[in-house]
Amino acid sequence: NAGVTQTPKFQVLKTGQSMTLQCAQDMNHNSMYWYRQDPGMGLRLIYYSASEGTTDKGEVPNGYNVSRLNKREFSLRLESAAPSQTSVYFCASSEVQGVTNYGYTFGSGTRLTVV
Amino acid sequence: LAKTTQPISMDSYEGQEVNITCSHNNIATNDYITWYQQFPSQGPRFIIQGYKTKVTNEVASLFIPADRKSSTLSLPRVSLSDTAVYYCLVGDNYGQNFVFGPGTRLSVLP
Numbered sequence: 001n002a003g004v005t006q007t008p009k010f011q012v013l014k015t016g017q018s019m020t021l022q023c024a025q026d027m028n029h030n031s032m033y034w035y036r037q038d039p040g041m042g043l044r045l046i047y048y049s050a051s052e053g054t055t056d057k058g059e060v061p062n063g064y065n066v067s068r069l070n071k072r073e074f075s076l077r078l079e080s081a082a083p084s085q086t087s088v089y090f091c092a093s094s095e096v097q098g099v100t101n102y103g104y105t106f107g108s109g110t111r112l113t114v115v
Numbered sequence: 116l117a118k119t120t121q122p123i124s125m126d127s128y129e130g131q132e133v134n135i136t137c138s139h140n141n142i143a144t145n146d147y148i149t150w151y152q153q154f155p156s157q158g159p160r161f162i163i164q165g166y167k168t169k170v171t172n173e174v175a176s177l178f179i180p181a182d183r184k185s186s187t188l189s190l191p192r193v194s195l196s197d198t199a200v201y202y203c204l205v206g207d208n209y210g211q212n213f214v215f216g217p218g219t220r221l222s223v224l225p
Contacts, residue, residue: 004158035215042202042215043159090158103149106158 002026006091006107013081013114021076021110023091031094032074033058033104034066036087043090049074050096081114088112119203124220133190135219137203140184148179148186151202153218159202163188190221198223 004025013019025032030051035043035058045058049068063085065077074093078085088111092104120138127133139148147166151159163170165177165186176189190197200218 040217042217044215092158103161103164104151104159105161109156109158 004091004093004105004107006089006110008110009108010111011113013078013112015082015114017081018077018079019081020078021089021091021112022073023075023107024073025091025093025105026072027093027095027105028071029093029095029105030071031096032068033092033094034064034074034076035090035092036060036085037090037109038087046076046089078112081112083114086112086114119205119216121201121203121216121219123217124222126222126224127193128224129194130192133193133197133221133223135188135190135201135203135221136185137188138185139203139205142183142205143207145207146183146205147207148177148183149204149206150175150177150188151204151215153200153202159215162201193221193223195223195225197221 007022033048034046036046037043044060046060046064047055047058047066049055052068052071055066055068067075088109090109091107094104147164149164150162152162153159163172163175163177165179167179170177178187200220202215202218
């Protein structure tokens with residue numbers, strides 16, 4: 001089915017380790033996003049990419065880097081993981097045409113635990 | 116960014132209509148109002164989006180008064196499977212500044 005695919009689904013890291021979360025969408029959307037969701041909380045925007053070749057910081061970018069590899073793929077990297085980064089990470093994409101955003105499509109999430 | 120305020124939780128019974136109201140007093144002229152539904156261990160799912168007046172789709176209706184300072188998501192005849200967290204988002208048309216609050220946790224009881 002068309003949609004947003006995230007890998008891995010689960011990951012346990014030790015403090016200080018690095019890893020990259022992968023995200024790919026097959027809907028030809030131009031915008032992509034990374035969010036994190038802590039238990040009982042709403043989603044907070046980490047980084048977004050309005051179009052291929054551009055990335056911008058969101059609400060909580062510290063400790064993360066992103067790469068918009070092409071129109072389909074948007075990866076999130078943790079260079080030195082910390083326990084505070086234990087969370088569920090969601091990737092999303094959306095189609096923005098002119099002045100209208102047609103809504104996000106989210107992936108199923110990556111549950112990351114940093115010990 | 117336009118901040119939103121929603122009830123933290125609501126309870127309802129199967130077959131009832133549920134209305135969840137969201138306040139967004141400082142909504143900007145270019146802002147759209149979007150609602151999402153999230154089940155446990157899943158990403159949010161788009162439900163409905165509107166700019167003014169009323170929007171209806173196969174899942175829900177969205178009512179927006181003329182001043183646009185609030186909006187109401189209406190779910191007709193809810194079932195147990197509608198138990199979820201519902202988020203109201205307000206953001207500019209380019210969708211880069213949508214902020215998710217804690218949402219409204221709807222519990223549908225048998």
